[in-house]
Amino acid sequence: MTLSLTLVCLWAVTANIIAMTPSKDYHWRNAYILIAVGIPILGYTVLQHGPWVGLLVLAAGCSVLRWPVIYLGRWLRRRGRNSVVE
Structure with missing residues (x-):
């Protein structure tokens, strides 16, 4: 297994361990950290394995x-409605 896929697996295991721990802010701080770490890992995976594996990751x-993806979609939808009205 290549280094990028090893990092992806390590990221996934870490994310699942974090999800099992209690959190007062509903894991939002952890989600931001996982996103910040995951984007470079995703780019490295695309670089090593191509766009199809990158899409799977x-x-x-x-x-x-x-939940961050759902909230991003809702925010983009609101922004789209506001730009059509103006």
């Missing part, structure tokens, strides 16, 4: 961090 990351 992105889908796996989105399934782990689903």
